[in-house]
Amino acid sequence: MTQRVVIVGASVGGATAAITLRGLGIETVLIERELTRAKPCGGAVPPAAFREFDLPTTLIDRKVTHCLVVSPSGQETHIDVAGSVPSTDDYVAMVRREVFDAFLRSRAQQRGAELIHAQLTGLRVERHGVTVTYRRVGDGGEQSITADAVIGADGAYSPTAKFLGLPNLPRAIALQERIALPDRQMARWEHTADLYLGHDVSPDLYAWAFPKRDHIAVGVGAGPGHTAQARTLLANLKARLGPALDGGRVLLREAHALPMEPRKHMAFDRAMLIGDAAGLVVHTSGEGIYWAMKSGQIAAQVLAQHLDAPSAAHLRAYEKLWWNEYGSMYAFLRWLQKWGYGNERQMEVFTEMCRNRDVQRLTFDSYMHKQMAPAPWLAQLRMTWDIIRAEARNYLRPRTPLRELHACVAAGD
Secondary structure: OOOEEEEEOOOHHHHHHHHHHHHOOOEEEEEEOOOOOOOOOOOEEOHHHHHHOOOOHHHOOEEEOEEEEEOOOOOEEEEEOOOOOOOOOOOEEEOOHHHHHHHHHHHHHHOOOEEEEEEEEEEEEEOOEEEEEEEEOOOOOEEEEEEOEEEEOOOOOOHHHHHOOOOOOOEEEEEEEEEEOOHHHHHHHOOEEEEEEEOOOEEEEEEEEEEOOOOEEEEEEEOOOOHHHHHHHHHHHHHHHHHHHOOOEEEEEEEEEEEOOOOOOOEEOOEEEOHHHHOOOOOOOOOOHHHHHHHHHHHHHHHHHOOOOOOHHHHOHHHHHHHHHHHHHHHHHHHHHHHHOOOHHHHHHHHHHOOOHHHHHHHHHHHHHOOOOOOOHHHHHHHHHHHHHHHHHHHHOOOOOHHHHHHHHHHOO
């Protein structure tokens, strides 16, 4: 009997898992509820993804080679995207999810995966297999399919995880607008992405302005306890961008949830979770696209090896591989989020820290190649000294936000 896997969710993680399974000769069924609206997302992808997953660079809207980090007080840090050794991969790729996801789904189908436009309504894991029940989008008909195993690639709210009896993860909300600008305004964003810090735009994460083919994506992140403020935070970000948005026209407002913690376990009897469903979004940046794809690939490879006996004991080899490879990076970025975004003075320190050339090199080496870059002892000393100086400056004499200074000047104070 042909072995079969059902994947719930056909965005980047689910599609990559399907491509991997089909490459190993395993019958694969993708179930996806939403095929017309793209998942809301900042859309930043590292060059490593294009190499590792054999993706055409035609999927890239813009290659960002310069970043601007703006502190709560208005301090600016300008950063060129470059690693230790100059290369053609010195950029951050900006993509639109409707284009990127559609390409991966199409590739999965071309490799032989079946795509069903439907919503998951039931999942039963038994000793001899998995029964997945779904309701077709369109006619509302309900059907069931049996398989040897299931992969949940269905996002932060993961119905798969709920049917497995797992608790909800703590979640942040990302709210963004796609804004079309006149050509004269778009020129400012040709190769540049902005990050904004401050409690007025994001109490515990950051806000962004990312360039796309014919618009910019302007958005904010709000962690647990602050999600109700998202609309206000976005309005504040647009106010801080000010003249940069002159003549802009809002094309779309969109929101999505981000898991803030990885799950304790990502593999169970005949079931696995990947990407957002597993909580695999990194702290500090909120990056999820690459990690969804990589987790889909690794989970599929492990599952293919154990489909004859897909027990939790066997499938948790996926967890072991994942955390052995990426555990130190996740732990560091989680610490960095708490350290750098803890309060507005610390956000000022974080902005100044980004000016350190060693910090820049290590950041982009790690980001572009998805490996923790080693920090030589001399670089560690330089970074530590710069951080101590920045801490002293910002804690002994807190900065007045430039927007407040401007208001005082305008009022004649």
